[in-house]
Each structure stands twice: as C-alpha cells, then as structure tokens.
Amino acid sequence: MIRTFAICSIMLALISCQQEIKPLPYIGDRTDIDGSMLEHDIRPFEFVNQLGSTIKNKDVDGKIYITDFFFISCPTICPRVKKQMLRLYSKVKNNEDVILLSHTIDPKRDTVEAMKIYADNLGIDHNKWWFLTGDKDQLLDIADDYFVAAYEDDEAPGGFDHSGKIILIDKEGRIRSFCDGTDPDSVDKMMKDIDQLIATYE
C-alpha cells in the first residue's frame, strides 16, 4: 500500500515537473502544406505609432510582444482592458525583449496626435508601448489574424474589438497565449505565460 502510494506520488511529481518545463503551445490554424504543419502567421503590416514612426513586421522581429485592440472613445470594455494592459506594462517595462502594441480600430479619430496625448496621459515609455494607427481595413485584417487564432476554441460572443482579448506573440511572430483583458485572473495567467516564454529564450 505504502509502496503504491509512493510510486503514485513520484509519478505525479514527474508529471507536474514535466508540465513546469513544457513550452507554451502554438495557437492558431495549422495549414498542412507538403505534409508539414505550419503555425498561424501574422500577415505583413505597416502602421504608424504615437510618435509618427512607421512600424512594420521587421520592427517587432526578435521581440516578444503583447498586443490588443482598442479605441480611445470606447465606452465599455476598453477602460477595463487598459487597466490590465497597464499591469502587463509594469511587469515587462524593464525587459528590453518585450514590447506592447495596441492597435486602434478607430483610425479616423485616433490620430497620431490623439494617441500621443492618450499615451502621455498613461505615463508610459513611448518606445516600450506603441499605439498603432493606419488604414482601417488593414487594422481589421490584422485583428482577424490575431483573433482567428484566439477564437478557435472560444465561442464567446463579441466582436474582435469588443472581446477585450490580449494576445502574446513570440519572437518569431507566432501566437503563444491569449487572455481575457477584462478579467484580472485571466491576466494573472498570462503573466505566468510571459515568464514561461521569456524563459525559453534564456
């Protein structure tokens, strides 16, 4: 009896150890081409940040990034997500491998100037957290890229912009985790995922 218990305990311990070191999964569509499985990709993009600089895929290459969609005048969900994004910002602000990207879905009103004021009011480092604006269709297309993946196993109603989702992208541009930005517990889990992802590059 004692021996069985001991064996079970060791097995359990081994399983939990394995889970500790298990890398984060890849999230999103896997296209079968020539028999090989591809991870979900983010299409090429070109946006402008709150400083007026052009931001393309190459500018986030080799960076882990945390991303969401917002708009300044958003009446319901965005203020709650903003609070959680600020928590994530505080967590990673001293790690130069990690940046934050918030895309507006209201480029007509969220101009470079408006976003600069918005970012100034948040008191954040403009080189650490970019607020991106650009062509609306392109912004929505990129939202589809991020959220198609995140919605795969999520039947929750709500559009991409009202989902309050926050997505974690690795240094190779692959989606590794997402959370509900309106729920602090879900964001706590994301914080652990960020640590886990950073650890895989060390």
Place this chain on the structure above:
Amino acid sequence: MRFSYIIIALLTSLTLSCDRMENTEYSQLYDEVMEIHDDVMPKMRDIHKAKKQIKKLKNTELNEEISQQITSLDAADEAMMSWMANFKKPKMENMADNITYLKEQKESITQVRDVMLNTIEEAETFIKNNQ
C-alpha cells in the same frame, strides 16, 4: 407646531423618493443604451467580413453596385464609431437633464443599430446573389 413638522417630514420624504425614482430611471436608461450598443457591436465584424467578400466579386458589370455597397457598409461602421465617440455617461447636476440626454441617446443608438443590421442584410443578400 406639530402639524408643520409632519408637513416638513412628508415633503422631505416625497422629495427623497422622487430623487430615488429619477436615479432608478437614470440607471435603467443607461443600462438599456449600453445593452443595445453591446448587442450590436459584435456585428461590426460582419461589416468588415461583408466588405471583404464584396471586394472579391469580379463581375465588372457590378462595379457601380459594388462601390455603393461598400459606401453603405463604411457609413454603417462610421455611424457606430461616431456614436461611441460622442456618447458620454451624463453627469449633469440636474438629473432630469441626464434622463433627457439618455433618452435621446437611446433613440440614436437604436437608429445606429437599425442602419447596421439593414446594411449587413442587404450586403449579404447582394453577395449571395452575385457569387
């Protein structure tokens, strides 16, 4: 003397209950406005989806109709975006003004909802008929 106390007490409780009724109406109206908004907001995704599908239609004879559909979809999107940009939870001193504002906003978001739903329906029918 005692009679005037009773009158004052009655008036005070009447005023208080009126305030309470106005506060309840205010919260109810605000929730209703938000509910209409929250219900239809996910449809913004359908606008984008329909727009993409319409752009893929190749028939050159349809060019004019295609651009009309796209204009309508953009206008429906803009109707919601500008409503959101203009809407503020009212915090005026006079509760009656807040209630008037919310009643207007309820009407306005209802119109936005109808425009969005009709435009999406028309666009989806157009796609179905021309694929």
